[in-house]
Amino acid sequence: MAKKPENGLLIDYEYCTGCFACQVACSQEHHWPAGMGGIQVLEIVQNLPKGKAYLNFLPFPTELCILCFPRTKKGLEPACVQHCMAGVITYGSLPDLAGELGKKPRMVLWSPR
Amino acid sequence: MNSENVHIVPTTTWSAGPGCHGGCGVLAHIKDGQLIKLEGDPNHPWNQGRLCARALAMTQYVNHEDRITRPLKRVGKRGEGKWEEISWEKAFDYIEKKMKGIREDHGPESIIFSMGTGRDIGPWICMLAYAFGSPNVMFSLSGSACYGPRLSACNTFQGCYCVFDAGQWLPDRYEDPKFKLPETIIIWGYNISATCPDNLFGHWIIDMMKRGTQIICVDPRLSFFASRSKHWLQLRPGTDAALAMGMLNVIINEDLYDHDFLEKWTNGAHLIRIDTGKLLREIHLEAAGDPGNFVVWDENSGTPAIWLSSQAEFKALNVKAALSGRWEVTLADGSRVSCRTSWDAYCEAVNKYPLDKVAEITWVPADKIRKAARLYAKSKPAAIQWGVPIDMTPAVTPTCHAIASLWALTGNLDIPGGNVIAKFAFDAVSYALPGAVGPIGLKDKDMDAKRVGVKEYGPYRTFHWRAQTDMTLDQIFTGKPYPIKGMWIQTAGLLNGIGLDPKKWKRALEKLDFIAAVDLFHTPTTQYADILLPAATFLEKNGVRSWWVPLQTINKAITVDQCKPDVEINFELARRFDPEFKYDTINKLFDDILKPSGMTFEQLQQKGWAIPPVSHPSAPYHRHEKGQLRPDGKPGFKTPTAKFELYSTHREDWGLDPLPHHEEPPFTPVSRPDLTRNYPLILSTGRRSPAYFHSEHRNIPWLRQLDPDPIVEIHPETAAAHDIGNGEWVWMENWLGRCKMKAKVTRIVPPWMVMAAHGWWYPEKKAAEPSLYGVWECNVNQLLPMGHQGKDGQGAPIKHLLCKIYKAVGKEERNG
Ligand code: SF4
Numbered sequence A: 001m002a003k004k005p006e007n008g009l010l011i012d013y014e015y016c017t018g019c020f021a022c023q024v025a026c027s028q029e030h031h032w033p034a035g036m037g038g039i040q041v042l043e044i045v046q047n048l049p050k051g052k053a054y055l056n057f058l059p060f061p062t063e064l065c066i067l068c069f070p071r072t073k074k075g076l077e078p079a080c081v082q083h084c085m086a087g088v089i090t091y092g093s094l095p096d097l098a099g100e101l102g103k104k105p106r107m108v109l110w111s112p113r
Numbered sequence B: 001m002n003s004e005n006v007h008i009v010p011t012t013t014w015s016a017g018p019g020c021h022g023g024c025g026v027l028a029h030i031k032d033g034q035l036i037k038l039e040g041d042p043n044h045p046w047n048q049g050r051l052c053a054r055a056l057a058m059t060q061y062v063n064h065e066d067r068i069t070r071p072l073k074r075v076g077k078r079g080e081g082k083w084e085e086i087s088w089e090k091a092f093d094y095i096e097k098k099m100k101g102i103r104e105d106h107g108p109e110s111i112i113f114s115m116g117t118g119r120d121i122g123p124w125i126c127m128l129a130y131a132f133g134s135p136n137v138m139f140s141l142s143g144s145a146c147y148g149p150r151l152s153a154c155n156t157f158q159g160c161y162c163v164f165d166a167g168q169w170l171p172d173r174y175e176d177p178k179f180k181l182p183e184t185i186i187i188w189g190y191n192i193s194a195t196c197p198d199n200l201f202g203h204w205i206i207d208m209m210k211r212g213t214q215i216i217c218v219d220p221r222l223s224f225f226a227s228r229s230k231h232w233l234q235l236r237p238g239t240d241a242a243l244a245m246g247m248l249n250v251i252i253n254e255d256l257y258d259h260d261f262l263e264k265w266t267n268g269a270h271l272i273r274i275d276t277g278k279l280l281r282e283i284h285l286e287a288a289g290d291p292g293n294f295v296v297w298d299e300n301s302g303t304p305a306i307w308l309s310s311q312a313e314f315k316a317l318n319v320k321a322a323l324s325g326r327w328e329v330t331l332a333d334g335s336r337v338s339c340r341t342s343w344d345a346y347c348e349a350v351n352k353y354p355l356d357k358v359a360e361i362t363w364v365p366a367d368k369i370r371k372a373a374r375l376y377a378k379s380k381p382a383a384i385q386w387g388v389p390i391d392m393t394p395a396v397t398p399t400c401h402a403i404a405s406l407w408a409l410t411g412n413l414d415i416p417g418g419n420v421i422a423k424f425a426f427d428a429v430s431y432a433l434p435g436a437v438g439p440i441g442l443k444d445k446d447m448d449a450k451r452v453g454v455k456e457y458g459p460y461r462t463f464h465w466r467a468q469t470d471m472t473l474d475q476i477f478t479g480k481p482y483p484i485k486g487m488w489i490q491t492a493g494l495l496n497g498i499g500l501d502p503k504k505w506k507r508a509l510e511k512l513d514f515i516a517a518v519d520l521f522h523t524p525t526t527q528y529a530d531i532l533l534p535a536a537t538f539l540e541k542n543g544v545r546s547w548w549v550p551l552q553t554i555n556k557a558i559t560v561d562q563c564k565p566d567v568e569i570n571f572e573l574a575r576r577f578d579p580e581f582k583y584d585t586i587n588k589l590f591d592d593i594l595k596p597s598g599m600t601f602e603q604l605q606q607k608g609w610a611i612p613p614v615s616h617p618s619a620p621y622h623r624h625e626k627g628q629l630r631p632d633g634k635p636g637f638k639t640p641t642a643k644f645e646l647y648s649t650h651r652e653d654w655g656l657d658p659l660p661h662h663e664e665p666p667f668t669p670v671s672r673p674d675l676t677r678n679y680p681l682i683l684s685t686g687r688r689s690p691a692y693f694h695s696e697h698r699n700i701p702w703l704r705q706l707d708p709d710p711i712v713e714i715h716p717e718t719a720a721a722h723d724i725g726n727g728e729w730v731w732m733e734n735w736l737g738r739c740k741m742k743a744k745v746t747r748i749v750p751p752w753m754v755m756a757a758h759g760w761w762y763p764e765k766k767a768a769e770p771s772l773y774g775v776w777e778c779n780v781n782q783l784l785p786m787g788h789q790g791k792d793g794q795g796a797p798i799k800h801l802l803c804k805i806y807k808a809v810g811k812e813e814r815n816g
C-alpha cells in the first residue's frame, strides 16, 4: 500500500511572477538535466470579457518532486521554497498548510508524494 | 557528497554570471576548488536568501565547455572563426604594441572603448581608456538609450537620481519604523521582476504588494503587474510623455498637488521674460549681476528680488515670491520688459494636454488616465518606478521631466515610501557618472574636448561622460573630425545585442585596424576581433559595489583555468599605457574607491556589506531639507538653482525646450502614415525574459529550456489575419531589414503591436560567416535604425518601430 502523504507545498499563485527560480533551484539541488525537474511553472492567460485577459503563473510539482527530503531532514527549507523570488511557496505538513490555505484566495496546496 | 570538504564563500552577484545589475548576497559552495552549488544568503538584506534562475544556473555557467579559458588570437579572416591560443604575456604585448602604435600615429582618441550593459565593467573600462588617454568610452546603444539618459535627466531637473523606496537603506527593511509602505506604486514600462535592472531587486515590489501596495501599471503589454493593477494604462509605445502630461493636467487642475513643495523647493516663482521667452537673470537687472542668479517677484515689497543660486537664498530678507502673475521689470539699460512666472509657463505647457487630446495620442481612455492620476496623487506616500522604455525614445529628457514632475509636485521626493534620492552607499563611487565623481577619471581634462558628441550635445558636455554612440559610428566611416582606428570591446554585443542596425556595425568593425575583445564566451561580435581575452565570472574575482546600497565586496571563490577578471586585465594594460598610473596593486585601487566609507577593502570584505547610518548623506530621507544633497551643505537640490527645476535652466542653456512635452517619435503610425501603409504593425522589442540577460545565457541548458526560441508575441486576431498559428516561424520585416522568430499567439499583446524578443543568436550554430551563429536570421535589431537619437543626443526609437509579418514557408519553416 502506498505511503500516506504527510507534507506538501502551499502556493500563493496570486504573487507568482513566473520567474522560474524554483525550477532551476530544483535542477541545481537534485542535478536534473535540462528538461527534467521537480517543478514546472505554467503560464496561464485567461481571456476575460470585453477582449481583456489575465496572466497567471502556476508552479506545478512533477513526478520528480521528492519534497527535498535530504534538505528537510537537515532542517533546511526545500530548494525551491528558499529561492522563490516572490516567497510564494511554503513547505509544511498538510494539515498545517490546509489551515493556511483558508486565509486568502488564489492559493493551491500540492501534495506531490 | 561529503559536506565536510565543502567550504562556503559568501559573495555578491555582480555580474558576469546572472548578468543583472543587482547585488544579491550568495553563498558559493566550493569543493576541491570547484563550484558545486550557489545559494541565496538568507542573512543578506538585499535578497533574504532568494535567488533568480540565472544565478542558480551558475554551476552550468562557470565550467561550460564553450567558456573561453585562454587568450585567443585570430588566425583566419575576421568572421572566419579561426583562432589560436596564446599566452597572456604574448596577448598583453601584442595589444600594447598595436594600441600604442595607433596612439602614436593618430592620437589616443582614435581608439573607442565599447561597453555593453553597465554592471561592474564601467569603472574598469574607464580606467583603461583614461590610462590610454582616450576620452571615448562608448556605451554602445544608440542614444546611450539605457539608464544613462534617465540618470542624466534626473541630474538636469533635480540634481540626483531617485528610485522607489523599498526600505533598502534600512537593514530591517519593511519592518523598520522609519519606513512607510507606499500606498501606490506606478510601474512605468517595466517588467522589473524578470531581471533586476537598474540596481534594484525586482521582487521588492512584490514584497510590498503582499503588504498592501496597489499598482498602477503603464505598459502596452499585459504583464504580471498589469494583470494585478488597480489601473492598467495600456499606452501606445512612445507616448509616455503625453500620458504624464495628462496626469499632471489632472493633478494641477484638480488641485491635488503639494503647494508647500511647489513654493519651497521648485523654481516655479522664477521669472521668465516675455520678450525672449527665457529666464530673467540678475545680469539683466544689473550689469554686474551674476548670470547664474535668478529673479522672482516679491509680493511683500512689490519689486523684483534676486535668488542667489549658489547660496540657495534670496539676496533680500522677507521675500514672498509670487507664483503666478505678470509684472513689468526695469532692466539694467533702463528698458522695461514684461515677465511671468515659470509656474505660469509650466501650467500653460501642461494645459496643452487636456485628457481628450492625451487619449488621442496615447490610445488610453481619458477616464482611466483621470482615475490613475487621482489615485496616485491621493495616495500618501506613493512612488513611481520607471523602466528602460523611458530611455528608448528620442525625447527621453522631456519625458523624464514630465514624470519627475509627478513625484515632485505630489511631494513624494525623498520621503519614506516615495521616490528616494539614490546616492552611492557612503558616497563611495569609482568613476565619473552623472552626479558623482570617483578616483577614476581622465587625467588630461583638455582631452575631454575631443570626446565624440561633447560639442554637439549639452548633457554630454555637462555630465554624461560618454562618447555619443550614433556619432561615433558615423565617424568610423567619415573619419571626421578625426579618424577612428581601433576598438576595445569589453563584454559588449555590437552584432548580437546592444548594436542597432548590426550590419552597419559589422561594416564599421571591418574598417578598423585593430579590435580587441574581452568576453566569457564567443559571440557573433567576438568573431570580428583580432584578439580575444577570457574574462571571469563574479565567482572568480574580487570587487566592490556601491550602487546604491549596501556597500558590498565581491569575493573570489574559484579560479577557472586562465580566465582573468576584467579589473585585472584592464589594470595590467593601464599600467603599460600610463607610466604614471597611480596604483601598484588592485587592492589599493579598491581602497581608494572605498575611502569615503572609512573602510579598506579588507575591512569591508570582513563585514561583507555595510549600510550607511541614517544620519549619513547617502541615506534617506528629507535630505533637501537637511542640506545633505548639495556640496555646500545648503538646503535644496544639486541643480543650478538649488531647486527642483520645473523650468530647466540647463535645457535653456543647451538651446532646448526647458518645459516638459511630448514629441512624436520618428517611426509611428502617427508620424509616418506613409510607411504604415506597408508596415502596419507597431514593432516593439526588448520584453524581458527571466531566463536571459540581454544576449547572454542561450548556451546554458537549464536556462535555454525555459525560453528555447526567439519569440514574437502576436495577438490572436492579428495572427489569424495573417494565417499564422501558434508556434509557427514568421518573418518580421521593414525598410531596414528582417528577422525570423517563432510566433507566440497570445492576448498579452494588443492587436496593433507585436513584441519581439531581443538579443538572440544561436550559440549552437556555426561561428563563421555567413552564419555568424545565426545572428543574421534572428537578431531583431536589423529592423532598428541608428542615427535617430534625441535632440540632446540621448534616447533612441527602440520600442516603437513599424513592421509587417508573414509566415516562413518551405525550408524557412524550420529554425536553421
Ligand atoms: S521541494 Fe525540492 S524536489 Fe520538490 S520541487 Fe521543490 S526543490 Fe524540487
Ligand code: SF4
Pocket: A015, A016, A017, A018, A019, A020, A021, A022, A023, A041, A057, A059, A083, A084, A085, A086, A087, A088, A089
Ligand atoms: S520561484 Fe516562485 S515566483 Fe518564481 S516561478 Fe517559482 S513559484 Fe513563481
Ligand code: SF4
Pocket: B013, B018, B020, B021, B022, B023, B024, B047, B050, B051, B052, B053, B054, B055, B195, B196, B200, B201, B202
Ligand atoms: S537578477 Fe536579481 S536575483 Fe538574480 S542575481 Fe541579480 S539581483 Fe540577484
